[in-house]
Amino acid sequence: MNNQEIILDVKNLNTSFISDRKQVDIVKSVSFQVKRGTTLSVVGESGCGKSVTMNSIMRFLGSNARVSADNIQYNALRDGEITEYHLETYKKSNGPEMRALRGPDMSMVFQDPMSSLNPVYKVGDQVAEGLIQHTGMGKKEAREKVLELFRKLGIPDPESRIDCYPHQFSGGMKQRVVIAIAMICNPELIICDEPTTALDVTIQAQIMELLKDLQVNEGKSIVLITHNMGLVAEMADEVCVMYMGRVVEFGSLEDVFDHTSHPYTKALLRSVPVLGLADGQILETIPGITPNPADIKGGCDFADRCPDCTERCRQGVIPAFEIAKGHRVRCLKYDSFPEVNG
Amino acid sequence: MSENKEVIFRIKNLKTWFPITKGAFKKVVGNVKAVDGVGLDIYKGETLGIVGESGCGKSTFGKTVMMLEKPTDGQVEFNFGGEFKDITKFTKDEMFEFRKKVQMVFQDPYSALNPQKKIYTSFEEPLKVHGVKTEAEREKIMQQVLKMVNIQPDYLMRYPHEFSGGQRQRLCIARALEVMPEVLICDEPVSALDVSIQAQVLNLMKYIQRDMKLTYLFIAHDLSVVQYMADRIMVMYLGKVVEVADSKALYEKPMHPYTKALLSAIPVPDIHTTKKRQILEGEVPSPINKPAGCAFHNRCPQCMEICKTKDPDMIRDQGGEHMVACHLYSGGKDQ
Ligand SMILES: Nc1ncnc2c1ncn2[C@@H]1O[C@H](COP(=O)(O)OP(=O)(O)OP(=O)(O)O)[C@@H](O)[C@H]1O
Ligand SMILES: Nc1ncnc2c1ncn2[C@@H]1O[C@H](COP(=O)(O)OP(=O)(O)OP(=O)(O)O)[C@@H](O)[C@H]1O
Ligand code: SF4
Ligand SMILES: [Mg+2]
Ligand SMILES: [Mg+2]
Numbered sequence: 001m002n003n004q005e006i007i008l009d010v011k012n013l014n015t016s017f018i019s020d021r022k023q024v025d026i027v028k029s030v031s032f033q034v035k036r037g038t039t040l041s042v043v044g045e046s047g048c049g050k051s052v053t054m055n056s057i058m059r060f061l062g063s064n065a066r067v068s069a070d071n072i073q074y075n076a077l078r079d080g081e082i083t084e085y086h087l088e089t090y091k092k093s094n095g096p097e098m099r100a101l102r103g104p105d106m107s108m109v110f111q112d113p114m115s116s117l118n119p120v121y122k123v124g125d126q127v128a129e130g131l132i133q134h135t136g137m138g139k140k141e142a143r144e145k146v147l148e149l150f151r152k153l154g155i156p157d158p159e160s161r162i163d164c165y166p167h168q169f170s171g172g173m174k175q176r177v178v179i180a181i182a183m184i185c186n187p188e189l190i191i192c193d194e195p196t197t198a199l200d201v202t203i204q205a206q207i208m209e210l211l212k213d214l215q216v217n218e219g220k221s222i223v224l225i226t227h228n229m230g231l232v233a234e235m236a237d238e239v240c241v242m243y244m245g246r247v248v249e250f251g252s253l254e255d256v257f258d259h260t261s262h263p264y265t266k267a268l269l270r271s272v273p274v275l276g277l278a279d280g281q282i283l284e285t286i287p288g289i290t291p292n293p294a295d296i297k298g299g300c301d302f303a304d305r306c307p308d309c310t311e312r313c314r315q316g317v318i319p320a321f322e323i324a325k326g327h328r329v330r331c332l333k334y335d336s337f338p339e340v341n342g
Numbered sequence: 343m344s345e346n347k348e349v350i351f352r353i354k355n356l357k358t359w360f361p362i363t364k365g366a367f368k369k370v371v372g373n374v375k376a377v378d379g380v381g382l383d384i385y386k387g388e389t390l391g392i393v394g395e396s397g398c399g400k401s402t403f404g405k406t407v408m409m410l411e412k413p414t415d416g417q418v419e420f421n422f423g424g425e426f427k428d429i430t431k432f433t434k435d436e437m438f439e440f441r442k443k444v445q446m447v448f449q450d451p452y453s454a455l456n457p458q459k460k461i462y463t464s465f466e467e468p469l470k471v472h473g474v475k476t477e478a479e480r481e482k483i484m485q486q487v488l489k490m491v492n493i494q495p496d497y498l499m500r501y502p503h504e505f506s507g508g509q510r511q512r513l514c515i516a517r518a519l520e521v522m523p524e525v526l527i528c529d530e531p532v533s534a535l536d537v538s539i540q541a542q543v544l545n546l547m548k549y550i551q552r553d554m555k556l557t558y559l560f561i562a563h564d565l566s567v568v569q570y571m572a573d574r575i576m577v578m579y580l581g582k583v584v585e586v587a588d589s590k591a592l593y594e595k596p597m598h599p600y601t602k603a604l605l606s607a608i609p610v611p612d613i614h615t616t617k618k619r620q621i622l623e624g625e626v627p628s629p630i631n632k633p634a635g636c637a638f639h640n641r642c643p644q645c646m647e648i649c650k651t652k653d654p655d656m657i658r659d660q661g662g663e664h665m666v667a668c669h670l671y672s673g674g675k676d677q
Binding site for chain 1: 360372393394396397401449451452453492494500503505507512529538539541542563565570607608622629630631
């Protein structure tokens, strides 16, 4: 596949943190590609490294993080011309190169709305800021744009709410402000980290429609981190399943939902709560507990909780196998298939 | 179920409004009617689920019940050993007791934990305040609650930003449980968790409830989660209660058109589904300029003439526990 078709190409991304003077590896040789004009959904257990992966790409991590990668390539398509950006080569995480890309090219909706909103500025000004900075648009015009976007995102009575401070907004309203900040500069690639967790289903549906529209009409690419499997089924073209900092399964939506292959993915899909559980019925969970990333022993990270685990699973690094075109699984059950990177 | 149940909160016509001011002189030009006339009894030991659209006043309702927001009008009475007391008229001692008995897990885990302090400090404080004297005892409790939510005990020495979104959310639940409250108000407690850990935490919350006879107010927008947790569900729309029913009854026989719309908008984890989600049309009205009549009328597929002028009263379906505020059930005419 060429640069025209691939908007983001990540190869062998590793991120670790220094915490309590110990180094803990959080993201381990993660590789994936995002195809232009499609949605990639990233799913996986809480704490498995989804946010850290995306924050490593966008360079939003604090000073105790160590990030390395063979390639983090963003291919911008402007007037039919491709420009390659190699994000891994930028020394400063907040230098001019990264700052120029964030906003008009790639933007991110952060998981915790409050951590990305400044409590002492009005919500409208916070959204307008990016627009004014990147396009030099006047204040008045920017305000109109913000109002229009607020309306699209279903914030009622935007004229009287645009001058509110974040604490005057409900949880879901704050989340929509964060979405507005990410969307206002009309980016090519938008990374949404749990963008609708604080939203009820109707507003969630409205926002997903909005994203889909952008994709269909303007060919935008989306990375959607979510634990809502219903949303994945509705939105994703491809799905990336992570466990303990590694990609354990990657494939098209049909691959992952209909030909679910990794034991972790199978267990994950089984524990989705559905309406209409019988009285006294207990939700199914994956047995065992999440291992501590600080004491990983080698072998498959899922071994202790896996129903199919064998002796071989507990040694070395488990490679990924391509069981069908574009469908790769990191599990020894599939070792008769060709080994692939990533 | 109400006959032999003890009431813990008695809420009457509760209103919490936020004034909107303009200009340098802070002239009040209107009110955000976040909670606008909620009346309900909450029973000891039950789980009351609270659902409704974003901005409909769920968090404000929870905070008002806890006295973190002052009610504009109406009452919240708390059952203090058999005697009902207005929470706005508590003495200092009563307030201290109340604060221990009623805990809240806030919607925004990031702002609920002090970013400058290690988790250890944030966890130790409430225990100190509420009289756990020795450090060893405090540590034991802290380890216990962390284990409950599946977080490694050695993470206590970390700062909030060093956790994932879902880990922070679990920390907030653990901290609220530390002081062994009687009532736990959970505002979207599991929204950031993947399904498996979510299931673990929900199951755990159920066990704890059985062991400690806890009362839960459970605010969540995920209806399958609420159904799993709640005995009764209260559906809110624009600051008002539009339907209250047993959890089972609400799902099997929703009455209010808004509840029906909510239920049909749930995305299903099946890629071959043919079910088209019914997404509500029409703009969400603003809690500042509420429409006349039924607040839902501009989006209601079954709206009648009377709905545009008269606000429907809450009625009991066949005199039972299922309550609904909608003209469809009052015969479409004045009562
Ligand atoms: N700044 C940091 N310092 C140390 N450890 C960190 C830091 N940020 C994240 N971690 C750890 O990295 C791991 C992965 O975190 P991450 O936020 O990527 O999880 P996640 O997959 O997004 O989970 P969730 O679904 O709960 O948001 C977690 O164990 C977390 O504790
Ligand atoms: N301190 C405040 N000042 C002004 N308005 C406020 C304040 N707190 C809340 N509001 C407004 O009150 C309304 C209800 O807010 P609330 O947080 O209770 O909603 P919610 O039902 O919890 O929504 P969500 O599901 O999005 O969290 C919103 O319109 C909000 O903007
Ligand atoms: S009262 Fe009327 S407008 Fe309101 S929900 Fe019922 S039918 Fe619809
Ligand atoms: Mg995350
Ligand atoms: Mg809320």
